[in-house]
Amino acid sequence: MCPYCDKIFTSSRSLRIHITKHHGSIYCPVCNKELHNGTWRELIAHCRRNPDIRHRRLAERLGKSIL
Secondary structure, eight states, X not given: OOTTTOOOOSSXXXXXXXXXXHXXXXXXXXXXXXXXXXXXXXXXXXXXXXOOHHHHHHHHHHHHHHO
16 A cells, blocks of 8 residues: 555556556666656666667666566
8 A cells, every 4th residue: 555645556566667657756777867756667768778788788678577
């Protein structure tokens, strides 16, 4: 259950993704860029747009974990 809005989730991963929306932003673990929408999908898009191979690998890993 989300401690901010009491919404119930069936998996801890879904809850973690949801909670980032309450915090308002997440950071790229490769370059520390702040992503203001606070979604993992935004992080994946950021990594796919970046030509650095470390970003590309992270996008692949995150894409598989969200599906």
